[in-house]
Amino acid sequence: MTIEFGLRGTFACETRISSIIDDELAYAGYSIEELVDNNASFEETIFLLWHLRLPNEDELLAFTEMLNQNMAISDVIEASLKIQCRQNLHPMSVLRSTVSLLGVFDRQAEVSTPEATYEQAINIQSKMPTIIAAFSRLRRGLDPISPRSDLSFAGNFIYMLEGNEPTDVQIEALNKGLVLHADHELNASTFATRVCASTLSDLYSCITTGIGTLKGSLHGGANERVFEMLEGIAENGDTEAYLQKRLDSKEKIMGFGHRVYKTVDPRQKYLKEMAYELTKGTDDEKWYTLSLEVEAFIREKKGLIPNVDFYSATVYHSLDIESDLFTLIFAMSRVSGWIAHVFEQQNENNLMRPRSKYMGPTSLTYVPMADRQVIYKEVN
Numbered sequence: 001m002t003i004e005f006g007l008r009g010t011f012a013c014e015t016r017i018s019s020i021i022d023d024e025l026a027y028a029g030y031s032i033e034e035l036v037d038n039n040a041s042f043e044e045t046i047f048l049l050w051h052l053r054l055p056n057e058d059e060l061l062a063f064t065e066m067l068n069q070n071m072a073i074s075d076v077i078e079a080s081l082k083i084q085c086r087q088n089l090h091p092m093s094v095l096r097s098t099v100s101l102l103g104v105f106d107r108q109a110e111v112s113t114p115e116a117t118y119e120q121a122i123n124i125q126s127k128m129p130t131i132i133a134a135f136s137r138l139r140r141g142l143d144p145i146s147p148r149s150d151l152s153f154a155g156n157f158i159y160m161l162e163g164n165e166p167t168d169v170q171i172e173a174l175n176k177g178l179v180l181h182a183d184h185e186l187n188a189s190t191f192a193t194r195v196c197a198s199t200l201s202d203l204y205s206c207i208t209t210g211i212g213t214l215k216g217s218l219h220g221g222a223n224e225r226v227f228e229m230l231e232g233i234a235e236n237g238d239t240e241a242y243l244q245k246r247l248d249s250k251e252k253i254m255g256f257g258h259r260v261y262k263t264v265d266p267r268q269k270y271l272k273e274m275a276y277e278l279t280k281g282t283d284d285e286k287w288y289t290l291s292l293e294v295e296a297f298i299r300e301k302k303g304l305i306p307n308v309d310f311y312s313a314t315v316y317h318s319l320d321i322e323s324d325l326f327t328l329i330f331a332m333s334r335v336s337g338w339i340a341h342v343f344e345q346q347n348e349n350n351l352m353r354p355r356s357k358y359m360g361p362t363s364l365t366y367v368p369m370a371d372r373q374v375i376y377k378e379v380n
């Protein structure tokens with residue numbers, strides 16, 4: 001039997017939520033092109049992922065209102081964010097702990113009926129932008145801003161971050177970014193979330209698992225490092241020398257390569273276009289130009305394609321979002337997909353428990369302590 005480690009090419013479950021077929025990404029049968037080109041809202045996309053169909057007008061209105069009404073965070077959550085920014089933690093760790101804390105304070109957290117889980121889902125989804133914006137403001141010494149009932153999900157986030165009236169361009173860009181990041185079949189964080197759900201754990205635990213997994217630099221954490229790399233290149237002044245040095249030392253170039261896509265990441269086209277549109281004629285245009293140089297060099301040297309994390313870094317930067325919050329913006333969107341996968345896992349549950357191939361010694365004899373010699377042996 002051939003074993004592919006890292007679960008490469010393995011089907012771990014069936015799903016109706018999203019698919020990647022011939023490099024085309026679709027949510028419940030609607031390609032991302034279909035959704036983005038028709039200006040689907042992020043709220044509509046969440047509904048699609050959770051219900052596996054598009055909402056009608058009344059349903060979307062009611063759903064949007066429900067999200068909106070649940071956006072405000074409690075004093076306890078705000079106080080915990082204040083403590084966490086004093087300790088200078090990584091924002092993804094803060095988001096992970098804070099979502100976990102939302103569960104601690106939800107009296108219904110241990111109730112796993114479909115109705116209770118749906119309420120928990122609304123609670124988590126709607127509070128993510130508020131938590132992220134409040135954290136960002138608190139660590140800058142500013143007071144958090146309450147959500148507004150007349151703004152969309154994307155609009156509210158931008159408003160709560162800086163307190164200014166969001167522009168149509170900003171809202172459209174963030175909305176598109178959120179739609180593009182909402183789900184992606186069985187990526188590592190969604191898989192981890194489903195493993196947690198498969199043990200019949202609660203939704204807050206599942207989402208905390210997802211956030212912790214997305215944080216890693218081989219996954220969502222790459223977008224933050226993409227911007228660090230662009231800044232490093234700008235400082236160094238020589239793109240090729242900078243990248244070649246990293247390739248020579250076998251470092252991964254952040255924002256390139258993908259486990260599933262080998263010729264194109266279909267989301268990248270939109271993010272690249274957005275990066276161009278948002279930066280042209282501004283001081284940020286240099287990041288777009290630099291990104292083009294990096295893309296050309298890495299394609300030529302390694303044959304690697306930019307993934308969703310590459311141009312999203314410039315898009316988020318042009319929206320005045322601090323680079324260590326980039327992965328949190330990803331999480332604020334992907335939580336919609338994680339939740340959909342928890343619903344699906346709960347409906348068709350089967351404990352996810354693969355095997356590992358044991359490579360160590362076997363049949364050893366227990367040696368009494370007095371007879372043991374201390375041998376420090378390399379494990380690997």
Ligand SMILES: CC(=O)SCCNC(=O)CCNC(=O)[C@H](O)C(C)(C)COP(=O)(O)OP(=O)(O)OC[C@H]1O[C@@H](n2cnc3c(N)ncnc32)[C@H](O)[C@@H]1OP(=O)(O)O
Pocket residue numbers: 187217218219220222251252253254255256257258259260302304307308309
């Ligand atoms: C939202 C997301 O999660 S998208 C991915 C975000 N992550 C990143 O951008 C981090 C950088 N990229 C990577 O580390 C990888 O491309 C991954 C983890 C995304 C995919 O990993 P894999 O599926 O194992 O990649 P794959 O099998 O195609 O790798 C083939 C070869 O290309 C190399 N490679 C792949 N990506 C990169 C990269 N970004 N930089 C340099 N080399 C790379 C691998 O080291 C491997 O080389 P080898 O054959 O000499 O060992």
Ligand SMILES: O=C([O-])CC(=O)C(=O)O
Pocket residue numbers: 183184186187188259260307308
């Ligand atoms: O699918 C993956 O492995 C990573 C990815 O692009 C995503 O999660 O959006």
